[in-house]
Amino acid sequence: MDLISLYPTWYEPMVGSGWVVALIATFHVLASHTSVGAALLFAYLSHKAYREDREDLLDFIKKYGLFLLVFTYVAGSITGPGIWYSTTVASPNGIGALIHSFVWKWATEWVFFVIEVVGVYMIVYLVGRVDKQTHMKISVIFGIASLATMVIIVGILSFMMVPGKEIWFEEGGYLNGFYGTNTFIQLGMRMAFMFTITAVVGGIVVAGIKDPEFKKEMARKLGWLGIISTLIGAALLQWYLTSVPDQALLVMENRLPEYFVPSIVAVLAGTLAYFIITMLRPQTLVQGFAGFMSVAILVAGLWPEETARESMRKPWVAGQYVYSNQVIGRDVPGMDIKSQLPIIEKVGILKAHPFTPEHLREVNDGNMIQAGEFIAMTYCSNCHSPSETGIRPLHRYFPDGVTQERMEKYVKGVLTTGNIAYMPKMPMLDSEVKALSAYLVMNNNSGPEATKVAIKQEVEARNRALAEKQAQDKVATLDLAQEVK
Amino acid sequence: MDASQVSQVTEMMYALRNPAGVPTYPIIFIGLGVLTFALHILFVQLMLGTSAITLYGAFNSNPYWRRLGAAMLEIAKVSVSVAIVVGVAPLLFVQVVYDPHWYTSNVLSANWVIGFIIILILAYWAMYYFYFVNGKNQDKTVQPTSRWAMILSLVLMLVVGFIMHSLTSQILHPELWKEWYIQNGVLDYSGSALHAYNPWRFAFFISLAVPVAGGMLVTYRRFKMVREDADHDYLNWAAEVGKKWIKAGSVISTVLYVAWMMTLPETAGDFATSFWGIAGGIAVIFYAVWAQLRLKGEANFCSYMALPMALVVGLVVAISREMLRYGILNDFFHYDFMDYKVVMDWYSTGLFFLTFAIVGGSVLAYFLTIAWKTGQTVGVYTPSAAVNKMGTIAIWIMIIWMIQFFVVGFYIWAK
Numbered sequence: 001m002d003l004i005s006l007y008p009t010w011y012e013p014m015v016g017s018g019w020v021v022a023l024i025a026t027f028h029v030l031a032s033h034t035s036v037g038a039a040l041l042f043a044y045l046s047h048k049a050y051r052e053d054r055e056d057l058l059d060f061i062k063k064y065g066l067f068l069l070v071f072t073y074v075a076g077s078i079t080g081p082g083i084w085y086s087t088t089v090a091s092p093n094g095i096g097a098l099i100h101s102f103v104w105k106w107a108t109e110w111v112f113f114v115i116e117v118v119g120v121y122m123i124v125y126l127v128g129r130v131d132k133q134t135h136m137k138i139s140v141i142f143g144i145a146s147l148a149t150m151v152i153i154v155g156i157l158s159f160m161m162v163p164g165k166e167i168w169f170e171e172g173g174y175l176n177g178f179y180g181t182n183t184f185i186q187l188g189m190r191m192a193f194m195f196t197i198t199a200v201v202g203g204i205v206v207a208g209i210k211d212p213e214f215k216k217e218m219a220r221k222l223g224w225l226g227i228i229s230t231l232i233g234a235a236l237l238q239w240y241l242t243s244v245p246d247q248a249l250l251v252m253e254n255r256l257p258e259y260f261v262p263s264i265v266a267v268l269a270g271t272l273a274y275f276i277i278t279m280l281r282p283q284t285l286v287q288g289f290a291g292f293m294s295v296a297i298l299v300a301g302l303w304p305e306e307t308a309r310e311s312m313r314k315p316w317v318a319g320q321y322v323y324s325n326q327v328i329g330r331d332v333p334g335m336d337i338k339s340q341l342p343i344i345e346k347v348g349i350l351k352a353h354p355f356t357p358e359h360l361r362e363v364n365d366g367n368m369i370q371a372g373e374f375i376a377m378t379y380c381s382n383c384h385s386p387s388e389t390g391i392r393p394l395h396r397y398f399p400d401g402v403t404q405e406r407m408e409k410y411v412k413g414v415l416t417t418g419n420i421a422y423m424p425k426m427p428m429l430d431s432e433v434k435a436l437s438a439y440l441v442m443n444n445n446s447g448p449e450a451t452k453v454a455i456k457q458e459v460e461a462r463n464r465a466l467a468e469k470q471a472q473d474k475v476a477t478l479d480l481a482q483e484v485k
Numbered sequence: 486m487d488a489s490q491v492s493q494v495t496e497m498m499y500a501l502r503n504p505a506g507v508p509t510y511p512i513i514f515i516g517l518g519v520l521t522f523a524l525h526i527l528f529v530q531l532m533l534g535t536s537a538i539t540l541y542g543a544f545n546s547n548p549y550w551r552r553l554g555a556a557m558l559e560i561a562k563v564s565v566s567v568a569i570v571v572g573v574a575p576l577l578f579v580q581v582v583y584d585p586h587w588y589t590s591n592v593l594s595a596n597w598v599i600g601f602i603i604i605l606i607l608a609y610w611a612m613y614y615f616y617f618v619n620g621k622n623q624d625k626t627v628q629p630t631s632r633w634a635m636i637l638s639l640v641l642m643l644v645v646g647f648i649m650h651s652l653t654s655q656i657l658h659p660e661l662w663k664e665w666y667i668q669n670g671v672l673d674y675s676g677s678a679l680h681a682y683n684p685w686r687f688a689f690f691i692s693l694a695v696p697v698a699g700g701m702l703v704t705y706r707r708f709k710m711v712r713e714d715a716d717h718d719y720l721n722w723a724a725e726v727g728k729k730w731i732k733a734g735s736v737i738s739t740v741l742y743v744a745w746m747m748t749l750p751e752t753a754g755d756f757a758t759s760f761w762g763i764a765g766g767i768a769v770i771f772y773a774v775w776a777q778l779r780l781k782g783e784a785n786f787c788s789y790m791a792l793p794m795a796l797v798v799g800l801v802v803a804i805s806r807e808m809l810r811y812g813i814l815n816d817f818f819h820y821d822f823m824d825y826k827v828v829m830d831w832y833s834t835g836l837f838f839l840t841f842a843i844v845g846g847s848v849l850a851y852f853l854t855i856a857w858k859t860g861q862t863v864g865v866y867t868p869s870a871a872v873n874k875m876g877t878i879a880i881w882i883m884i885i886w887m888i889q890f891f892v893v894g895f896y897i898w899a900k
Binding site: 004005006007010011024070074075078084085088090092095096101103104107110111112115117118119126128129130131134137140141144147148151173178179181184328336355357359370374455456459462 | 504507563569570589595596613663670826845848852866868884
């Protein structure tokens with residue numbers, strides 16, 4: 001049998017599986033970047049506390065550390081593997097590609113992760129229990145370990161957009177996949193952003209400082225940190241855009257929502273204004289203001305940035321060889337990976353998919369809509385939800401009353417040939433084109449509920465036919481038995 | 486199942502393998518997976534057991550139980566963190582060699598997989614809420630408030646445990662995956678159901694929280710007894726409770742283990758009576774025997790061995806668990822993880838082991854020395870010159886690691 005590595009599909013009709021991943025990832029980015037930035041800040045402050053023999057700085061570390069422990073380390077350490085979980089169910093071959101190329105890199109990150117988790121408890125709970133020099137040493141180790149987790153993961157994230165070096169496709173090799181222009185620029189950009197968010201979230205703790213002079217000092221420190229890192233981050237973002245594939249820029253120009261650029265510009269300007277205000281007038285720094293800014297960055301900055309990164313990779317989801325619909329769409333000789341498109345072209349997607357139920361392997365009049373739904377779920381639902389809401393709903397792309405003939409023309413002429421730059425090539429047999437078109441037309445013109453009913457009717461009709469056939473077989477067997485007697 | 490059905494399942498599992506292969510010999514991932522699972526489950530059991538003690542203390546009027554409950558809450562919240570962070574490793578390794586099974590199992594129960602993340606965060610926050618509400622009380626014999634938060638935390642932890650148990654159980658039933666995907670003739674894309682579970686297996690792993698928590702109590706007494714301000718009556722009482730928990734808990738767990746072995750699926754063949762099937766149960770009951778023989782009187786050395794012994798027991802159980810998986814998937818379904826395509830990558834393989842041994846070893850040795858000594862010191866702990874040197878060496882090792890990362894990176898980039 002010609003089977004390819006396709007898993008069952010998880011379809012979430014309300015928001016779509018893609019958005020579920022994006023929601024968890026965005027939250028994790030906020031938590032993890034804050035944690036890493038704070039770890040480096042703690043290393044600096046603890047060093048300063050040791051050199052200048054200052055208790056107030058250690059007290060600040062304890063307060064900020066405890067706050068982070070509960071809100072970012074707990075949530076961050078769970079949403080980190082949570083990204084694995086969510087991508088596992090939404091994009092198993094995408095995460096599989098990363099895991100199988102970079103398992104040791106993740107395992108190495110895990111060593112630093114363990115150090116980080118033990119370290120954060122020590123930094124918080126050993127303030128006043130160990131001498132300042134020891135606390136400083138723990139903080140420095142903690143800071144480097146946190147940074148190490150970031151430098152490692154950025155290489156893997158870069159691979160999602162594009163393998164480090166083009167030669168990876170021909171020669172393979174972890175190093176060629178991991179290191180590249182995109183890796184280093186993205187690392188710089190993320191580090192800058194990390195300090196920005198650290199300065200903003202740190203404001204929540206600074207707001208609670210009672211001593212006006214110390215509050216002023218910390219507000220200024222965080223303000224300068226935030227301003228410099230925001231400006232560097234904005235510059236690096238421009239540089240980063242020169243390191244992504246042309247295809248990604250094309251998608252960015254054509255497919256990103258209109259609010260993307262204004263949103264990023266507004267959040268940059270707002271962040272700078274926030275830092276300037278809190279530096280000039282530290283008394284304006286209250287917990288509500290800092291908390292609001294953290295949420296604003298999350299909603300108006302991180303969310304568009306993460307979703308843009310997800311969109312720009314299209315039609316790929318990992319390494320420019322795994323399509324967003326999980327099919328491997330390109331040969332990678334260096335890893336002895338073969339494109340799965342020829343197999344699908346030969347036997348069709350229904351026979352190539354290991355989880356196609358027996359009764360759907362061949363399209364016929366009795367299973368047309370259900371087979372079409374299966375194809376749509378496999379090929380389309382990762383990026384286009386067949387529901388009213390969710391990720392880029394399918395109904396937005398077709399006019400009301402679209403005909404079967406027109407839909408077939410579109411599916412055959414555009415989808416099976418891969419004529420849209422940011423969409424995968426989706427080979428189908430003619431019968432499968434017909435089934436997918438029938439499903440899309442019904443879903444578009446009559447809605448998801450009517451489509452469900454139609455599938456139910458197909459199933460009932462098949463069950464009836466099966467029951468009748470079994471009854472006839474039984475009668476035939478009885479007749480035969482009587483004749484024998 | 487007839488041979489042709491088995492062969493279809495085998496073919497499906499092989500088709501689902503990731504074509505990128507694995508960067509070193511698959512047995513290494515299995516070995517690391519077993520080792521890290523044993524560590525992970527130890528902390529899971531520690532977290533559950535100490536949470537249960539906290540809860541029991543919160544509802545008990547005995548001042549010793551209340552003090553113990555407050556002390557164990559400190560262990561519980563750290564254990565949750567460690568259980569999560571250590572749990573990342575077996576989660577990583579299982580999807581390297583058993584990706585067809587892990588991914589299918591997850592997708593078929595996707596809503597629960599996503600729910601796992603949210604429920605675990607809520608469970609942890611509920612525990613912290615209880616801690617913050619009651620942590621300020623200097624007098625640890627006062628009845629804690631907001632006890633609902635601790636109950637909620639423990640219940641939610643058990644829920645996430647059950648989700649993980651079910652996902653792991655589903656791996657063992659590749660013959661049912663397609664059936665689970667299609668309900669009454671209609672494809673089920675919702676991922677809303679947990680399809681497989683074995684209550685005895687789940688109860689067995691959870692029940693081990695009792696002897697592990699017992700081991701913690703014995704260690705607790707030994708660790709705290711050297712402090713100048715130690716309350717020996719209270720600590721001795723805690724250790725006696727711990728010894729009882731180890732013995733009674735191990736017996737209960739052994740009974741549950743036997744029940745698990747008696748309810749294995751047919752595809753497991755005669756695993757229950759095989760060497761590893763029996764070894765798992767023997768290891769658990771051995772913990773009770775060991776406690777009876779070695780934890781008499783002061784037991785100054787063996788008290789410190791109570792948790793390492795629990796780890797050894799857990800390791801044997803983890804091997805048995807892995808052998809069961811191998812037995813079902815290889816012996817019955819002919820899926821052998823050992824023949825996964827290897828695309829050898831020496832650099833990343835070597836870097837991990839060196840980082841694990843040198844960076845992890847040096848830093849954790851320093852961290853744990855500091856934590857240990859501080860816990861036994863009243864007031865501020867100032868390390869000796871030797872311990873200080875350990876810290877300096879650890880910092881330099883971290884710096885060297887970071888330098889090699891960028892040196893290698895820039896070299897590859899410029900090449």
